[in-house]
Amino acid sequence: MTPSGSVRLVHSADDLRAAAGRLGRELSEAYPHGLLLVAVLKGSTFFLADLVRRLSVPCEVDFLGISAYAEGTGRVRITKDLDFDVHGRDVVLVEDVVDTGLTCTYVLGELRSRGPASLEVCTLFDRRSRRIVPVPVRFCGFGVTDDLLVGYGLDVAGRYRNLPFVAAADGGLLRADPDAYVENLYGR
Numbered sequence: 001m002t003p004s005g006s007v008r009l010v011h012s013a014d015d016l017r018a019a020a021g022r023l024g025r026e027l028s029e030a031y032p033h034g035l036l037l038v039a040v041l042k043g044s045t046f047f048l049a050d051l052v053r054r055l056s057v058p059c060e061v062d063f064l065g066i067s068a069y070a071e072g073t074g075r076v077r078i079t080k081d082l083d084f085d086v087h088g089r090d091v092v093l094v095e096d097v098v099d100t101g102l103t104c105t106y107v108l109g110e111l112r113s114r115g116p117a118s119l120e121v122c123t124l125f126d127r128r129s130r131r132i133v134p135v136p137v138r139f140c141g142f143g144v145t146d147d148l149l150v151g152y153g154l155d156v157a158g159r160y161r162n163l164p165f166v167a168a169a170d171g172g173l174l175r176a177d178p179d180a181y182v183e184n185l186y187g188r
Helices: 013-030 045-054 102-112 171-176 182-186
Strands: 008-011 035-041 059-066 078-080 090-098 118-126 139-143 148-150 166-169
Touching: 008 013, 013 045, 013 118, 013 139, 035 045, 035 102, 045 059, 045 090, 059 102, 090 102, 102 118, 148 171, 166 171
Parallel strands: 035 059, 035 090, 090 118, 118 139
Antiparallel strands: 008 166, 059 078, 148 166
């Protein structure tokens, strides 16, 4: 990636691999008998794939799909439910970014109501500066600022998820043209 003007590298592919390795070790130490990882679709799948490969304990993986906020309500809903029963299990919710805490709090409430033995949060990025609702994040890759991040699962209008790094981009520019960085970030 060649940084220019309003886009800059935030975390390289090496940074992301190192974070997944560190978090994999932390989770393996915390859950020596294994755990169930529940990932929120779609952004967390890239992080989850790297994280799972770094675990040294048995694990299962499941997914939740969450809708975007309903216009003017601040509410989300589950669009794809879990396949596994979490009752009595050690469960870790895997997120790409914990931002305001609203979605994470909703998902934690849903999972908690199903009776897991334990429930923790593992996020690649924790954006505490935007937190509205407190969220107990036990496992964190990086703290981040208010920058709009793209790459490694993070997208704008479905674009940029497959980049192997994370870049900060101009949100105004991307709202006007979601393809504004395609040439720069994909080297075309």
